[in-house]
Amino acid sequence: MFGSKCIRTSLYMRSNVTSSVLRLATTRQISFKPCTRLYSSSTPPPSPAQSKSAPKIDLSKLSRDDIRKLHEFKMAEKLKVKNRSIALYFSSIAIVFLGLAYAAVPLYRAICARTGFGGIPITDRRKFTDDKLIPVDIDKRLRVSFTSEVSQILPWKFVPQQREVYVLPGETALAFYKAKNNSDKDIIGMATYSITPGDAAQYFNKIQCFCFEEQKLAAGEEVDMPVFFFIDPEFATDPAMRNIDDIVLHYTFFRAHYGDGSAVSEAASRGEAISPEEQQKMLTNATILSPADVKDE
Amino acid sequence: MPGNPGNSLRALSPTPPERGSFPLDHDNECFEQMTKYLKCMKLVNNENAPNCRLLAKEYLRCRMDKKLMDRDEWSHLGLPKDSHEQEIANEKNKSPTEHTFGKN
Numbered sequence: 001m002f003g004s005k006c007i008r009t010s011l012y013m014r015s016n017v018t019s020s021v022l023r024l025a026t027t028r029q030i031s032f033k034p035c036t037r038l039y040s041s042s043t044p045p046p047s048p049a050q051s052k053s054a055p056k057i058d059l060s061k062l063s064r065d066d067i068r069k070l071h072e073f074k075m076a077e078k079l080k081v082k083n084r085s086i087a088l089y090f091s092s093i094a095i096v097f098l099g100l101a102y103a104a105v106p107l108y109r110a111i112c113a114r115t116g117f118g119g120i121p122i123t124d125r126r127k128f129t130d131d132k133l134i135p136v137d138i139d140k141r142l143r144v145s146f147t148s149e150v151s152q153i154l155p156w157k158f159v160p161q162q163r164e165v166y167v168l169p170g171e172t173a174l175a176f177y178k179a180k181n182n183s184d185k186d187i188i189g190m191a192t193y194s195i196t197p198g199d200a201a202q203y204f205n206k207i208q209c210f211c212f213e214e215q216k217l218a219a220g221e222e223v224d225m226p227v228f229f230f231i232d233p234e235f236a237t238d239p240a241m242r243n244i245d246d247i248v249l250h251y252t253f254f255r256a257h258y259g260d261g262s263a264v265s266e267a268a269s270r271g272e273a274i275s276p277e278e279q280q281k282m283l284t285n286a287t288i289l290s291p292a293d294v295k296d297e
Numbered sequence: 298m299p300g301n302p303g304n305s306l307r308a309l310s311p312t313p314p315e316r317g318s319f320p321l322d323h324d325n326e327c328f329e330q331m332t333k334y335l336k337c338m339k340l341v342n343n344e345n346a347p348n349c350r351l352l353a354k355e356y357l358r359c360r361m362d363k364k365l366m367d368r369d370e371w372s373h374l375g376l377p378k379d380s381h382e383q384e385i386a387n388e389k390n391k392s393p394t395e396h397t398f399g400k401n
Contacts, residue, residue: 128315128373130372130373130375133372133373133374133375134375141344141345161335162335162338162339162343163343164343165338165343165345166342166343166344166345167345168345170375171345171375172350172353172374172375172376173345173350173353174334174353174356174357176331176335205315206314206315207314207315207316207374208314208315208316208317208318208319208366209314209318209319210318210319210321211314211318212313212318213317213318215318215321216321217321218323221323223321223322223323223325224322224325224328224331225319225321226319226331226356228319228357228374230375
């Protein structure tokens with residue numbers, strides 16, 4: 001008559017609750033079966049009020065004590081489920097953050113390389129794809145002029161071999177500079193470059209050049225240094241660049257010097273390999289001299 | 298995106314050269330190719346004419362041969378292909394068109 005109802009057995013069930021449930025089962029002709037289906041939040045447990053409408057347990061016949069125990073039992077069940085779901089949420093959040101921490105290192109590196117954030121040079125290979133190397137047909141060629149400068153303490157003669165080159169955007173061009181070491185010692189120099197006007201610098205792509213690396217010239221040596229570059233084809237379609245048809249590429253040579261007073265380590269001047277410790281020491285000490293730093297040479 | 302206005306901040310982050318630095322030609326191994334190229338440029342008034350670009354190609358080829366530059370295809374350097382490479386490319390391009398003729 002009262003049908004059957006499933007009941008979830010729990011480790012936290014106290015013995016008197018179990019006994020009262022059993023008493024209910026025997027005296028009130030209700031059979032309790034263990035629940036095999038997992039509890040789901042979409043079907044809330046039948047509250048005492050609800051079970052009145054679908055009468056399985058006749059509450060008027062239950063003692064107050066039994067009602068209280070049943071209520072406590074239901075509350076304990078709800079709390080257990082809530083605790084479990086909270087624990088699962090937090091553990092999943094922890095796992096997500098752990099995964100993010102592991103992924104952060106390559107992700108950070110990739111973002112920095114792409115955007116150049118924090119001074120890391122952009123190694124975006126898409127600037128140098130083959131389709132960028134197709135010349136764009138414009139009316140007037142762009143004039144790229146070459147200028148040079150040498151630091152006062154660097155006894156080199158450094159001049160461009162051609163005054164200018166007329167190029168189209170997307171067309172690769174080769175230019176030469178000549179450097180001569182007029183002193184009687186081996187000297188290491190390092191070149192930096194600048195582009196004028198500054199807005200055009202973003203379109204000036206160098207495929208290969210001689211800048212930012214130490215260049216060693218023996219005493220009295222003269223050498224030719226090439227620059228292979230092109231202007232990005234998007235230069236032709238940028239409205240901000242429409243008035244620019246003259247670009248100046250300016251190279252400056254500085255003297256590279258190591259902090260311990262020597263221009264080059266003894267091992268390197270003998271042509272031997274430099275040990276990693278010595279390399280590290282040299283790198284930490286390497287500075288580019290300004291005229292004020294050098295006392296006399 | 299062509300002509301992206303408002304990307305002036307791009308100028309602030311310099312890009313390094315793609316292949317880094319040329320090794321110095323201390324022994325002047327490619328001196329002749331270089332002088333030929335410079336003479337050509339003087340004749341053309343520095344206009345970067347196609348024949349001068351062929352001489353530039355010869356200079357870079359000399360550098361590659363003397364191990365002063367990494368080997369690479371001419372298309373990656375924006376220079377015209379060699380004649381025998383062009384023939385091979387033409388042969389490859391021909392065969393698909395012959396198939397379509399066969400269908401008709």
